[in-house]
Amino acid sequence: MSEKRVVVVTGASRGIGRAIAAALARPGHDIIVNYHSSPDAAKETAAAVSDRGGSAYLHGFNVSDPESVREAFKRILNDHGRIDVLVNNAGITRDNLVALMKPTEWDEVLDTNLKGAFLCSQAVVRPMMRQRYGRIVNVTSVVGVIGNAGQCNYSAAKAGLLGLTRALARELVSRNITVNAVAPGFIQTDMTLRLPEKTRESLLEQIPAGRYGAPEDVAAAVDFLASDAAGYITGQVIHVNGGMFMG
Numbered sequence: 114m115s116e117k118r119v120v121v122v123t124g125a126s127r128g129i130g131r132a133i134a135a136a137l138a139r140p141g142h143d144i145i146v147n148y149h150s151s152p153d154a155a156k157e158t159a160a161a162v163s164d165r166g167g168s169a170y171l172h173g174f175n176v177s178d179p180e181s182v183r184e185a186f187k188r189i190l191n192d193h194g195r196i197d198v199l200v201n202n203a204g205i206t207r208d209n210l211v212a213l214m215k216p217t218e219w220d221e222v223l224d225t226n227l228k229g230a231f232l233c234s235q236a237v238v239r240p241m242m243r244q245r246y247g248r249i250v251n252v253t254s255v256v257g258v259i260g261n262a263g264q265c266n267y268s269a270a271k272a273g274l275l276g277l278t279r280a281l282a283r284e285l286v287s288r289n290i291t292v293n294a295v296a297p298g299f300i301q302t303d304m305t306l307r308l309p310e311k312t313r314e315s316l317l318e319q320i321p322a323g324r325y326g327a328p329e330d331v332a333a334a335v336d337f338l339a340s341d342a343a344g345y346i347t348g349q350v351i352h353v354n355g356g357m358f359m360g
């Protein structure tokens with residue numbers, strides 16, 4: 114991205130979202146740092162954006178709540194005049210075996226990881242069509258492709274995100290708007306730190322690179338898909354997983 118761009122990153126208070134916000138920061142770029150429950154962590158993201166010469170703007174809203182999303186994007190458009198890049202990164206896990214999974218655990222994961230991406234995409238589609246320019250990047254997961262026991266809700270949401278990516282890519286391609294996905298493998302963040310040590314060790318054995326990924330590994334792929342250079346790429350998935358799955 115060379116000219117001034119307005120970039121929205123959901124779930125940017127921590128982990129992968131923070132690294133994406135920092136990677137997309139450039140002098141002259143406005144980076145909207147969305148958070149839900151961690152305003153203090155979001156301030157650290159804002160500092161990382163400023164360190165790279167970007168301008169950070171904190172916006173707390175819940176991506177799964179239609180009214181908050183509508184209000185937030187209305188305000189962003191009002192304040193910044195346009196939205197060039199949307200990164201749908203916010204995500205949660207509520208792991209359980211299907212036999213034990215509560216309907217609320219299913220709903221929370223689908224609402225945040227899939228409906229959230231739909232609501233935020235819907236909010237930017239019209240302005241991007243008017244601009245005849247846009248980049249939407251969805252952060253899905255390797256388990257949306259290969260599945261994972263104990264994560265039926267999360268795998269379903271992430272697989273759904275791939276369907277959303279491809280269908281929306283077809284809707285918008287003629288307007289110079291691309292929609293792509295990045296599918297991380299296992300990345301060192303709070304989300305994977307929560308896993309039991311034994312699970313973390315056995316997961317490591319499945320990664321040919323011999324290490325967990327860093328948030329910056331994912332951010333680099335998002336930065337490329339969000340760039341002008343990626344303008345002829347749409348409906349695609351870049352896997353960032355140390356060789357764990359080769360699609």
Ligand SMILES: NC(=O)c1ccc[n+]([C@@H]2O[C@H](COP(=O)([O-])OP(=O)(O)OC[C@H]3O[C@@H](n4cnc5c(N)ncnc54)[C@H](OP(=O)(O)O)[C@@H]3O)[C@@H](O)[C@H]2O)c1
Pocket residue numbers: 123124125126127128129130147148149150151152174175176177202203204205225226252253254255296297298299300301302303304305
């Ligand atoms: N870590 C991995 O190995 C891995 C692998 C594949 C895919 N991913 C995906 O990558 C994305 C980021 O994961 P991560 O590992 O960085 O997770 P994380 O460290 O747990 O951070 C999750 C982020 O999502 C935000 N969030 C959660 N619910 C939200 C909501 N309702 N509205 C707005 N923001 C919300 C959180 O904000 P607050 O803290 O402010 O609430 C936080 O910034 C997720 O979509 C995840 O599924 C991660």
